[in-house]
Amino acid sequence: MFLHYSELTRFCPAGTVSHMARRIFEQHFRNSTQCNLIYSLCLHANPWHKIILACIILISAPLIIFVSRHSVSLPPQTSDTDWGKQGILFPLSGTLDYVQDTQLVWQAPSSPKAVLFIAHGCHGSATHFWDKSHNCAECIGLPEERVIVMNALSRDYAVIAISSTRECWNLATDKDKVLSTLSHWIKERGYSELPVLALGASSGGYFISALAKAYKFNAIVIMISEGFFQIMEVDEHYPSTLFVHMVKDKRRASLIKDAMEALRTKGVNASEVKCYPLAVTPHYFTKIPGLDALTSEKAHQALKDAGVLDKDNYMMADGRSMNWMVPLRWRHVLPEDHYNLWDMHMRELLNLAFGYHEMTSIPSKKIFDWLDRHLYISKAVDMADSDRTNPP
Structure with a gap:
């Protein structure tokens, strides 16, 4: 560059x-x-x-x-991307557990008002949503995932994430396992009377859209995915659905528009939240736990000098197609043993900044305000009457 x-x-x-x-x-x-x-x-x-x-x-x-x-550098972004002003950045302590061979991580407040099930995207894991702790030595706390969990806990939601069997979710192998695991955990924790919500990103969004025909969710959030609605029939009992997507992905935005129209035609409440590219400001990388402001500033400057960022601090191209780690190593921005430690974290934040396809916590307030409004108004189908077959 x-x-x-x-x-x-x-x-x-x-x-x-x-x-x-x-x-x-x-x-x-x-x-x-x-x-x-x-x-x-x-x-x-x-x-x-x-x-x-x-x-x-x-x-x-x-x-x-x-x-x-x-020269005068731009100040850190405010509003939704000013992490400190969110007021809920605190260490997470999830509990890693297994139901038979199904991996899950969970955390709950003392008196939860609802349960939130989260389905990761491809190459993800339940361990990506919580910080490393004595209860979850495998957890790595990716920036967007952990802030979503923080927001859920701050709203008094009990949060459970379950890992897929393979790299991506597959209805044939994961559907019944998740239904069994989720039901077992809810019963064991004494949450049977609570509303149950779901949030899935990318592959997890497709999975959640189909799972909602087989489980009594009160509302679901489908992130960076249009779901299976082009090939799946639903009725008025399908749960209220919120689509969170990135406008730069125009093809998916068009498919989501069609999905919303199809749901509304069936009498299902469907809404959307649009997300836009972000400027990579000097303090942008402080969203990674343990990465201080000075290191973030050095990383920002290295990327700026290398042409990864434009004059306004926006990504010049999708980070997936750029070898952005080279200028960081050349400038010795991180200690040598931290490049592998924080590679996934920085990669996620640069994907988020490009604004095409990445899990995002930026609209968390809008997402959880919407979920709070839909805790008790869904007419979701009972499990006894649900369709447990794969979509065609």
């Missing part, structure tokens, strides 16, 4: 580019237009012009470095 020193020296004499000039090219030219201009000059200039160009670089270097170091 940016012109490296090694690329420059292929066309300019190595002796004419000093260490100071190297710092300029690798750290202080922050957009591809500037880099491409210099690249073109070096490529087409004669030897004398190359020497003159190198002299200009050396003379201007101190001024460029001074200005870059003393």
Whole structure:
């Protein structure tokens, strides 16, 4: 994404580019237009012009470095992305458990008002929603997942996440296991009289949409997924449904619009929350537990200098297609043993910032306000009368 020193020296004499000039090219030219201009000059200039160009670089270097170091940086985003102002950032302590061979993690307040079942996306796990603790040594607390759980607990919801059998949810292998595990846990905890809600993201969203025909959920949230409504028949007893999706994924947004119309035609309450790309501000990565403000600022600057972020701090492309870890390692932003530790955490936040397909806690207030309003108004079908077959 940016012109490296090694690329420059292929066309300019190595002796004419000093260490100071190297710092300029690798750290202080922050957009591809500037880099491409210099690249073109070096490529087409004669030897004398190359020497003159190198002299200009050396003379201007101190001024460029001074200005870059003393330029005004944007303050951290406020509103929903100002993590500290949410007022609910606290360590989580989930309990890892197994019902037969099905993995689950749960946490509950002393007097819950409802149960929330969460289904992760592909390559996810129940252990992604809670911080590592003595009750869950396998938990890793991914940024978005853990904040969703925090919001649920702050609303007095008992929260349970169950892991899929394989990398993604599969109705044939997971449906009955989840029904059995969820029912067993609710009965064991004494929550049989409480409303039961569900939230699923991506693969988990598809799974929840089908599971809602086989379980008496009071309301469901389907995130970054349109569900199975194109191939699945529902009636007026289907639970109220909230779709949370990212507008950059236009195809999915169109499918969700169709799904909402289909549900409303059947008399089912259907709503949506739209999510947009986020600016990666200097303090953006402090959402990762244990990553301090200074480290976040260094990570932000490394990504900005590498061309991963544009002038307004938005992602230039989907992080899944960019090797954004390279500039972090090159700048030694993290201790060496932390790159693997926080790789999934940073990857998730950059996917979230790009705003195409990622679990998100940003609209948590809207999500849980909506769930609170639908705790007791659903006309969900009883399990005895439910369809336990896979959608066609």
